Amino acid sequence: DGGITQSPKYLFRKEGQNVTLSCEQNLNHDAMYWYRQDPGQGLRLIYYSQIVNDFQKGDIAEGYSVSREKKESFPLTVTSAQKNPTAFYLCASSIRRLAGGQTQYFGPGTRLLVL
């Protein structure tokens, strides 16, 4: 089955702790994205990557870091610098098109809670 997997489904973070959210896709998509969703809010872009070993900051990158060492994987680290990390984190992927128009497909999400 082709798709996007995210783990864990729920993640608890203690004060001062860095945590890493996993995102894997087997759709052979070039581009991958991380969004954050807060209650009653739309999705906000954290980071995105169009190709391996390259990524760009989105609108709310502060307190987060990413890597893209493999086409299939785009892990997100929530660092201790992110003071309000409680949210629903969504990973997406798409085929890369230079002219845009990519359709993004979402994984099931990870819900991060602060202890």
Add this chain to the structure above:
Amino acid sequence: QKEVEQNSGPLSVPEGAIASLNCTYSDRVSQSFFWYRQYSGKSPELIMSIYSNGDKEDGRFTAQLNKASQYVSLLIRDSQPSDSATYLCAVLNSGYALNFGKGTSLLVTP
């Protein structure tokens, strides 16, 4: 700031009726538009994409785009209780990232 605006609702329609969901956007150069459905506690799933002015139909769903008015809508015919969800409008601005509205909550009552 590039904005995507949606009425938060809730929009309540009786079963079998047509639900009309609306979205306006501020960036005139936007070229690609998407509607996603999100059930409570779940991730968004793609319903429709539309790139050209006019209507695009897929089953019970019709997306309508008017670039001159910067307006995109989603019609759901023969609404079912299973259509009750939040509908997110997304716009692809310059570059590669989607800009999302906050979503409209739809409630279909039996």
